[in-house]
Amino acid sequence: MTISTKYIGLDVHRDTISIAVADEARNREIRFFGTVANDGEALHKALTSIGKDGATLKVCYESGPCGFVIHRFLTKLGIDCVVISPSSMPRRPNDRVKTDRRDAQTLARLLRAGELTAVWVPDEAHEAIRDVVRARRQAKQELVSAKNTLKSFLLRHDRRFPGKAIWGRMHWRWLSDQRFAFPHQQFVYEEYKRASRNWRSAATAWSRCWPLAPIVTALQALRGIKFIAAVTLVAAIGDLHRFDSPKQLMAWLGLVPAEHSSGTRTRRGELTRTGNAAARAILIESAWQYRYPAREGRALRERNARLPDHIRAIAWKAQTRLCAKFLLRPSALQATKMGQESNASMSGMTRDVFG
16 A cells, blocks of 8 residues: 655644645645644644544645744654745735635645745754844844934933043943933933943853854854854854855855846846845955955954864965955955855855864
């Protein structure tokens, strides 16, 4: 007896999961199983009912705010489950009807047709590092907002710092000496100041037990990439071995030009920006460090002191190549091209660190 395969699409929401089933035969109609509670026990019971005839189950759902909890739950049960990106779902331009039932059926149909691309699912330790990186990025954004609010408050009351460099030691001492006539006004000022100081001291907590810690250390050999930038890149990208070439990594990060070509006409536009925005911004900002002549400053030498010679050699080779590219290429393409070359250097370092 041949064991059939059933393809299952899950439309996941906070409270409910809509389930659709597509049989292995392409001519069979995709049926809607029903809606269950977003609970492990309820989902397991539904999948057990679907596979009671001994069929092999293949499950997929879109990544979203519910994270990868369902993927990990089903993987522990031995059920093949993939998570796909919502942006990779093909949409018909004239399709104006969207329901949970239709979304689940579409997922089941596309999974059976093999037209879905699974995203990389991090383990729980890696996801914890991602949470730290996201928290720090949000803290930095709130820090900027808190500082701007404090400066606006002082300007409204004609309080002007006599020095030049703000947010330094002398500036914070001057802020501490400010007094206002009304107690409630002083309270508002102290609240603004406290918010600025708290976010100013926000730091990134991170574990040395992270399996990708060696690549974070190795990436800091590259000019323009320090600890925070390296952690952000590795947390966003994950295991670089999943990319077959630097070109795939560039496309995943959105550092390739958009293209709309037809016939003999070739038209390329701006960057696609389809990947992780934080990683892409880090690479572009780091790439601008290569507009200066190639050199190893004291801070870079100190970071590289404990690194193996072959990793330092890769970093120096990348620096000389990128600095030369900045001088040779048109100014409008410099940051983009250097970001792409940085990806190639990252891939080379990954091969040397992890083998």
